[in-house]
Amino acid sequence: MSNIVYLTVTGEQQGSISAGCGTTESIGNRWQSGHEDEIFTFSLLNSITNTGLGSQFHGITFCKLIDKSTPLFINSINNNEQLFMEFDFYRINRFGRWEKYYYIQLRGAFLSAIHHQIFENQLDTETITVSYEFILCQHLITNTEFSYLALPENYNRLFLPNSKNKTNNGLKTLNSEAVGRLLAAGGVYNGNIEGFRDTAEKLGGDAIKGYDQILNEKTAGIAIATASILLTKRSNVDTYTEINSYLGKLRGQQKLLDSIDIIEII
Incomplete structure (x- = not known):
C-alpha cells in the first residue's frame, strides 16, 4: 500500500x-x-x-x-x-x-x-x-x-471555488508575472493583443505587470509585425522560438518567459 x-x-x-x-x-x-x-x-x-x-x-x-x-x-x-x-x-x-x-x-x-x-x-x-x-x-x-x-x-x-484558503500557494502560479509574460506571448502568436491583455487583467495579482513588461503601447505593434513575418516562413516550433527570443530583446533580456514550460500553443 x-x-x-x-x-x-x-x-x-x-x-x-x-x-x-x-x-x-x-x-x-x-x-x-x-x-x-x-x-x-x-x-x-x-x-x-x-x-x-x-x-x-x-x-x-x-x-x-x-x-x-x-x-x-x-x-x-x-x-x-x-x-x-x-x-x-x-x-x-x-x-x-x-x-x-x-x-x-x-x-x-x-x-x-x-x-x-x-x-x-x-x-x-x-x-x-x-x-x-x-x-x-x-x-x-x-x-x-x-x-x-x-x-x-x-x-x-x-x-x-470561491473560498480556498489551503490553495493560496497554487494561486500564486496563475497570477504571477511569469503567467502575464506567457499571455503576452500568446497574444502575439494569435494576433490578439487586447484579448490576452484582458485575461491578464482578470487574473489579478502581478499578471498584468508581467504582460506589460513585454507588450505595451510602444512594443505591441512591432511584436505583431515580427510575428506575422515569422509565421510566413517557419514551422510552429521555430516560430515560437523566434518570437520568444524577440520578446526578450524588446526589454533587453535574454528571455522573459522564465519559470514557464511551453508545451504547445494552438
Whole structure:
C-alpha cells in the first residue's frame, strides 16, 4: 500500500463533492479524525510521456473506496462537470509523525472513466480517470514546483471555488508575472493583443505587470509585425522560438518567459 493520500473535490455544479466522505456514515469504521471532508485514496497514477515532439499529459487515475461521493462522481461524468481537485500526500517523517510532503492541484478537470471493483473478500473500490487543463505539483518540504497550463487563452473557463484558503500557494502560479509574460506571448502568436491583455487583467495579482513588461503601447505593434513575418516562413516550433527570443530583446533580456514550460500553443 502507498503512503496516505487524501483528495478534496469541488464541482462547478454540485459544489463540495468530498464533503462528508470521511465520516462513519460514508466509509464505516475506516473514518479518520480530522479528514471527514476528504476522500481516502489508495493509489494514484499520473502519466506524462514525450515522443520527441513535445510532452503528452495522459491524465490522472486514482483508486478510492465506494463512499458518499460515488453517486456524485457519476453525476459529474454524466453531466461533463468541471472539477477542482486537490491531492494531499502524507508520509512518516524522521520524528515518527505524519507530515504532508507533496501536493497536486488540478483545474479544468473532467472525469473520463469510472470503474467499480466489487470482488469477494476485497474492499469495494472504484478507479477514476481524470483529464485536466491545468496541473500544479509541489514538493512541500524541498520547495520544488511544476505547473502546466494547456491553453492560456481558455484560462477564464477554469473553475475555481470561491473560498480556498489551503490553495493560496497554487494561486500564486496563475497570477504571477511569469503567467502575464506567457499571455503576452500568446497574444502575439494569435494576433490578439487586447484579448490576452484582458485575461491578464482578470487574473489579478502581478499578471498584468508581467504582460506589460513585454507588450505595451510602444512594443505591441512591432511584436505583431515580427510575428506575422515569422509565421510566413517557419514551422510552429521555430516560430515560437523566434518570437520568444524577440520578446526578450524588446526589454533587453535574454528571455522573459522564465519559470514557464511551453508545451504547445494552438
